[in-house]
Amino acid sequence: MEQQSLKSQIRDAVDQHREELIELSLRIHSHPELGLHEEQAARWLGEFLERYGFRVDKGIAGLPTAFRAAYGNGAPAIALLAEYDALPGVGHACGHNIIAASAAGAALAARLAVDRCGGSVAVIGTPAEEILGGKTSMVEKGVFQEIDAAMLAHPGTANYASIKSLACISLEVEFSGRAAHASARPAEGINALEAMVQSFNHLNSLRQHLYPKDRVHGIITDGGQAANIIPARSAGSFLVRAETEEYLELLKEKVLRCFAAGAAATGAGLDYRWIEPHYAPMKVNNHLAALFTANLEALGRKVLVFRGEAGLASTDMGNVSQVAPSIHPNIAIASPGVGEHTPEFARAAASEDGHRGLLDASKALAMTVLDMLADREALAPVREEFRGSSE
Ligand SMILES: [Zn+2]
Incomplete structure (x- = not known):
């Protein structure tokens, strides 16, 4: 009362x-x-x-x-x-x-x-x-x-x-390639932007195999300097989310494989950094x-x-x-x-x-x-x- x-x-x-x-x-x-x-x-x-x-x-x-x-x-x-x-x-x-x-x-x-x-x-x-x-x-x-x-x-x-x-962690990714004249000497370049573009495509292929509440999304923050230069550097920011922290750990590996594939296909170097502390669910x-x-x-x-x-x-x-x-x-x-x-x-x-x-x-x-x-x-x-x- x-x-x-x-x-x-x-x-x-x-x-x-x-x-x-x-x-x-x-x-x-x-x-x-x-x-x-x-x-x-x-x-x-x-x-x-x-x-x-x-x-x-x-x-x-x-x-x-x-x-x-x-x-x-x-x-x-x-x-x-x-x-x-x-x-x-x-x-x-x-x-x-x-x-x-x-x-x-x-x-x-x-x-x-x-x-x-x-x-x-x-x-x-x-x-x-x-x-x-x-x-x-x-x-x-x-x-x-x-x-x-x-x-x-x-x-x-x-x-x-x-x-x-959702549990959520940010990922910073950077590819390093080799600059070259995009028309005169393209064979001499290593295209860091293509490595990033391919990674996005791999992530999209991965999407079919995600649980409904998983999320992977990102942006390209550096895609090169000029259209006539093969980009020597590309960079992106991504967020990876899952229902549990345990599953987030597994998903992180799957996501990284997408970037590693982009690097392998183009010959670019891959650098990445997971930003801790992440958000817990x-x-x-x-x-x-x-x-x-x-x-x-x-x-x-x-x-x-x-x-x-x-x-x-x-x-x-x-x-x-x-x-x-x-x-x-x-x-x-x-x-x-x-x-x-x-x-x-x-x-x-x-x-x-x-x-x-x-x-x-x-x-x-x-x-x-x-x-x-x-x-x-x-x-x-x-x-x-x-x-x-x-x-
Ligand atoms: Zn709010």
């Missing part, structure tokens, strides 16, 4: 700060900053939380735009993750302004739970989700070691308690997802089960989910036809529907924090499921 009245106080607290939260979201939205350059967003979030009694540590894990803002002490320690990086050219077309503002809104309201029940809540500011994956190195540096549960609400086109995501904690679902449905939103037919990608939240019980909810702010990373989605992230998503996400996250702090028995199955799946 007391928990229900605390939940209604939490909802009221978010509504009381409605204007401020929307203003924070719009301010980040109208000042898009790329990954690792989110100085303003990190500063505004830190200032906002400091105003409400959070202790803010800036530049944690060696990342100048990462931060931790904590309220309360000790266990259970619940983390609300904020992302705030934008995309080149299209601004906040992934709506990370809503992730950031909803983490702040939820944390603000969750103070009620901490004051009443003990434990702690922290907003962890995690830079560069779109590139590099700030969370991967934050996980390696132990930022999430003492965390009992981690959550982050991403805007989208449907409501899910958690998305799933999202390990969804179903008990935590059930708590969040009940809270979001109490706000009148229908929560669907994520099946991954569409919208399957990768996120560095996957790495967090490997070390702490986690969910990655999705909050609908646009109709299903609107794709992420488009100008339309950027507009949705600053619209009335975007604001509603921000407020509902804040409330549902904060109520889920309360569930775990108020009733330690709610946290036990979350922990057990995590331990069970980690063995």
Whole structure:
């Protein structure tokens, strides 16, 4: 009973700060900053939380735009993750302004739970989700070691308690050949571009033998200097994704064979580099997802089960989910036809529907924090499921 009245106080607290939260979201939205350059967003979030009694540590894990803002002490320690990086050219077309503002809104309201029940809540500011994956190195540096549960609400086109995501690794490839006049002395050249083109064809042949959720895709970043010179160098960037890390290892070998074949056929030299740390797949904690679902449905939103037919990608939240019980909810702010990373989605992230998503996400996250702090028995199955799946 007391928990229900605390939940209604939490909802009221978010509504009381409605204007401020929307203003924070719009301010980040109208000042898009790329990954690792989110100085303003990190500063505004830190200032906002400091105003409400959070202790803010800036530049944690060696990342100048990462931060931790904590309220309360000790266990259970619940983390609300904020992302705030934008995309080149299209601004906040992934709506990370809503992730950031909803983490702040939820944390603000969750103070009620901490004051009443003990434990702690922290907003962890995690830079560069779109590139590099700030969370991967934050996980390696132990930022999430003492965390009992981690959550982050991403805007989208449907409501899910958690998305799933693919393991993903980047690959940089370079072929080196020999330059020659393309017309006068073609026989003397070794064509590094042809090695790359053949590799793409081999990858396309491999596609028939991939599982439906495997992904291999890339671009050519250097295809030569002039049409009358046999290219002595070619280079490309690729991403390789799979459902599990184990299968990703196998897929990496198959992909490499495609490049080795391009090199063998043309006589070009092959250099490659897998970029670690890679993105781990999202390990969804179903008990935590059930708590969040009940809270979001109490706000009148229908929560669907994520099946991954569409919208399957990768996120560095996957790495967090490997070390702490986690969910990655999705909050609908646009109709299903609107794709992420488009100008339309950027507009949705600053619209009335975007604001509603921000407020509902804040409330549902904060109520889920309360569930775990108020009733330690709610946290036990979350922990057990995590331990069970980690063995
Ligand atoms: Zn995103």
